[in-house]
Ligand SMILES: Nc1ncnc2c1ncn2[C@@H]1O[C@H](COP(=O)(O)OP(=O)(O)O)[C@@H](O)[C@H]1O
């Protein structure tokens with residue numbers, strides 16, 4: 016394989032890997048590609064209250080399960096003086112609080128942050144044989160069957176059947192406020208539906224949710240029913256007979272298991288309050304990743320302490336600057352003094368702002384050049400001369416800072432962000448170029464460097480680029496691949512189209 | 525027109541910087557050979573080994589303390605050139621053409637004192653003129669007494685012939701004449717004039733200064749159209765032999781013509797510039813392609829010169 020195709024192959028691999036990882040992080044882990052994207056995060060607080068009866072207390076509450084329409088980002092349990100653990104039972108998580116004995120009103124909090132889950136885990140089909148929990152008298156059963164017969168005639172499948180039934184039940188409830196039957200009156204539409212569906216042999220179950228409404232307090236759990244229809248579980252809202260998961264309900268639990276069990280207490284109840292807050296999408300993705308323990312996040316820059324993270328933020332911008340330098344030198348053909356000096360200047364510009372930076376840079380370099388001109392007449396060895404220039408540059412920086420501060424121009428204080436060794440070398444190189452190639456070349460190379468530095472600065476401070484480099488360090492691979500390919504570019508530089516302009520006039524051939 | 529269409533350049537076979545770097549220098553010049561050409565002292569050694577004529581080395585200074593002996597080194601030497609062994613592009617070259625007592629004279633007539641020379645050497649040793657600021661060696665070379673033919677075409681300096689040699693075949697030539705602007709050095713970007721030379725005859729083709737076509741020498745006023753490089757038949761095999769000497773596939777050699785000694789190799793460049801195409805009003809690509817694809821490999825310098833004579837004439 017020729018070295019050229021090797022480069023292309025390698026570049027392609029890097030490119031594909033970089034883009035692939037980036038897309039994965041974006042699609043699967045939810046890292047936003049653009050800065051400023053935010054997500055609705057709901058904070059749900061469930062408050063369990065009961066009166067203790069001076070007996071050993073065991074409080075057991077079911078926790079949100081996998082398959083919910085929301086993902087849990089964080090959860091916290093708070094019940095001082097209670098023992099606490101989380102227990103797995105038939106694939107359901109339950110929080111268990113225990114205490115030897117106490118008296119009086121008790122409160123236990125369980126707080127969790129949830130965010131919309133775009134693709135919830137798929138639900139298992141109903142288990143075939145389930146012991147019947149029905150306790151109907153034969154008279155009731157006949158009534159029920161008659162009722163179902165009528166509905167059956169007006170439906171096509173399990174789903175339309177269930178919806179029709181829910182609607183009928185709702186109408187019945189409305190009309191018979193006083194009720195024929197106390198059993199009927201005391202039961203909710205959801206409960207009645209579940210009983211009837213079981214009589215009718217349609218797989219169904221109770222779904223408990225929490226209604227998400229900003230600032231809502233002390234609300235009860237919402238009961239929904241779910242029926243199995245053509246290989247799919249479909250939720251039906253018994254309140255209005257609509258199918259599908261309601262947008263504003265956080266599905267907490269499926270199946271009829273009790274939400275809360277309290278032993279050693281009376282008058283127990285759970286109440287929910289919900290608050291909505293917008294959080295940066297990235298924070299949400301990160302929290303999610305930590306909960307789900309994604310290896311990509313575990314081994315990413317986010318696992319570093321915050322302080323090192325911000326240092327990295329800066330470092331990750333350097334490749335962008337390098338790419339700008341590569342493009343401007345190879346494709347455009349600009350001359351810079353020193354290959355990567357522009358990047359260092361650009362990094363300094365980030366701290367100083369470009370305008371102040373340019374002014375500081377130009378004034379220090381010109382004063383430095385002037386002093387350097389004098390030094391060159393003193394027969395100094397090169398190392399000593401450069402050191403002298405460094406010392407003078409530092410002196411100038413101090414002088415500038417003090418003077419500008421006295422004048423009230425705090426901008427100039429940022430002068431310290433310029434690496435003085437770079438300034439000293441720039442002065443040295445520029446003065447040599449001046450002596451040997453004349454001021455024109457100084458302008459060309461100095462101007463070129465500053466221009467490239469400015470371009471690099473604009474690329475590096477672009478919010479989108481900044482966001483992407485920091486959140487998707489995988490993009491380094493893409494930059495690397497571009498650099499590799501540009502390194503193979505053998506076409507003309509833009510400046511050569513000017514340089515060789517006279518060649519267009521001559522004869523062909 | 526300020527810019528030329530890239531297609532037109534392509535059609536004419538003009539090579540750009542990127543193509544030169546990627547397709548020729550990187551491919552044909554092994555890195556390990558660079559020290560031979562990047563250090564002029566080493567080049568001289570290799571030239572001696574291969575019986576290639578070079579300007580005589582008078583002396584060299586490597587350490588700062590040796591500068592004290594400058595007076596001794598220069599006793600009886602009136603005409604010489606001081607240059608950094610690892611310099612390039614005419615940087616740090618001091619040409620002295622005359623001496624009266626302790627005063628030296630540059631080609632422009634400017635006076636130079638012992639102290640000036642010492643400072644210059646000190647700078648060279650500190651690496652001021654060499655790539656990356658490496659410490660360097662200052663070398664003293666005999667001044668080339670150039671052929672009087674060139675007097676009309678070169679102002680205050682020695683003209684040199686730049687030849688591009690590809691796989692040992694001379695492919696394109698240019699005479700570089702110093703001007704007042706270039707201060708006695710024949711490096712184009714310092715303002716020297718480049719004159720394209722026909723490979724077959726050694727006669728001038730076109731002349732350029734600072735990238736633009738010119739007719740006459742800006743200082744002497746002589747028209748370049750009448751120029752004929754002397755010793756041309758000697759220059760070609762000399763440049764072709766640089767291939768055997770350095771092993772580099774793509775090189776540019778600088779040749780000066782001494783009144784008494786004839787053609788001498790001044791230096792070899794691993795990264796020769798592209799302005800030669802402007803001076804010849806011709807792209808390098810077709811000639812390079814021809815050699816890459818058709819020319820016989822492993823032949824003697826003389827045979828290669830013959831091939832070049834047969835193929836690279838402009839008329
Ligand atoms: N020995 C010499 N005698 C006269 N002129 C010289 C001599 N050496 C160099 N020069 C002048 O300096 C120019 C550059 O010299 P060269 O050795 O090619 O160094 P560089 O690598 O800097 O181009 C030459 O073109 C020539 O004009």
Ligand SMILES: [Mg+2]
Pocket residue numbers: 613614778791
């Ligand atoms: Mg040269």
